Amino acid sequence: MKIKSVFDVSEIKSELESAGINPNFAYPIWKYVIRNPNCVWDEIPSLPSPAYSLLHSKFKPLTSSLHSLFHSTDGATSKLLIKLQSGALVEAVIMRYDTRLGKYRGNPRLGGLRSTLCISSQVGCKMGCKFCATGTMGFKNHLTSGEILEQLVHASRLSDIRNVVFMGMGEPLNNYSAVVDAVRVMTRPPFQLSPKRITISTVGVVHAISKLHNDLPGINLAVSLHAPVQDIRCQIMPAARAFPLEKLMDALRAFQKNSQQKIFIEYIMLDGVNDEEQHARQLGELLKTFEVVVNLIPFNPIGSSSQFRTSSEEKVSSFQRILRETYNIRTTIRKQMGQDISGACGQLVVNQPDSNKPPRSVELITDIEDLHL
Numbered sequence: 001m002k003i004k005s006v007f008d009v010s011e012i013k014s015e016l017e018s019a020g021i022n023p024n025f026a027y028p029i030w031k032y033v034i035r036n037p038n039c040v041w042d043e044i045p046s047l048p049s050p051a052y053s054l055l056h057s058k059f060k061p062l063t064s065s066l067h068s069l070f071h072s073t074d075g076a077t078s079k080l081l082i083k084l085q086s087g088a089l090v091e092a093v094i095m096r097y098d099t100r101l102g103k104y105r106g107n108p109r110l111g112g113l114r115s116t117l118c119i120s121s122q123v124g125c126k127m128g129c130k131f132c133a134t135g136t137m138g139f140k141n142h143l144t145s146g147e148i149l150e151q152l153v154h155a156s157r158l159s160d161i162r163n164v165v166f167m168g169m170g171e172p173l174n175n176y177s178a179v180v181d182a183v184r185v186m187t188r189p190p191f192q193l194s195p196k197r198i199t200i201s202t203v204g205v206v207h208a209i210s211k212l213h214n215d216l217p218g219i220n221l222a223v224s225l226h227a228p229v230q231d232i233r234c235q236i237m238p239a240a241r242a243f244p245l246e247k248l249m250d251a252l253r254a255f256q257k258n259s260q261q262k263i264f265i266e267y268i269m270l271d272g273v274n275d276e277e278q279h280a281r282q283l284g285e286l287l288k289t290f291e292v293v294v295n296l297i298p299f300n301p302i303g304s305s306s307q308f309r310t311s312s313e314e315k316v317s318s319f320q321r322i323l324r325e326t327y328n329i330r331t332t333i334r335k336q337m338g339q340d341i342s343g344a345c346g347q348l349v350v351n352q353p354d355s356n357k358p359p360r361s362v363e364l365i366t367d368i369e370d371l372h373l
């Protein structure tokens, strides 16, 4: 029998309820497991006695385990390879920031070290984006809400996680109900992350974007746009055929109207494909009536067979300049982080870093929270 994750919110609550136990006992159970992931159920104090036999028969504190852990050379990035009950592996990446570095609105920053966790929502992905390592795996499975939350439990043992971004393996909006359940748990005790510090990234699953704000108010939306016109989108992201650009922009307009929130636009820079001046102007025209932050992402090569090359620094800077100066669009350039452990964007695929290769050094990323102000 498949043992359930205690973090699978609908399972634990309905099992407690069916056993005549108040479902809110899920909260002290989670709190105890987060602190003591290797616990046995009898150690948890003050549960109603039928709860112990229920937990013993149907649940495990954690159904996944930390299979391997890789740290980048500067310690800023750690990749967790997590083994699910099925034996499948998924990846999560911790990115650490020192908030004392740099300034915010001209003043020194408050705070200290904090971390963002990039989380996976599926094993593999069926969207097949051509620049993405995960896309090459194909789709294997949806994660349950418990398996999504367990990534946070494993990561929290290594770092104080303040932000969560669904930018790991998988298209989160294709696993909608599990992602919604997981985010709801994350924003309540004992995790208690602020919705403002959780970002869901999508290639643009239009019907799901339309209901996201109602289901998860306050959550940030990031859209992997990657091209300003439908033709190029379809060329590099085959799934875009199902989500015409015009319909996607309508859904984003409605999301913004309802949520009154900025939308984060992810744009991977591919040499000669989507990085020319005309593309910057088309993107500016497309976005000029929106409140957005555009994040330009220099392409991370995913092996010598890749059909794409990274855009030059000059092209990336001039693309940024056009968006900023002509269209007054806030535009950042994502710095590379974690490349030596395949933990950078578009590199999440279950392959272990090549131990024969000396790791490349990584730079500290621009703080992702800067995007959330």
Ligand code: SF4
Pocket (backbone or CB within 6 Å): 125, 126, 127, 128, 129, 132, 133, 134, 135, 136, 168, 169, 170, 171, 203, 224, 346
């Ligand atoms: S970029 Fe995201 S949506 Fe596209 S294949 Fe990779 S994981 Fe899937």
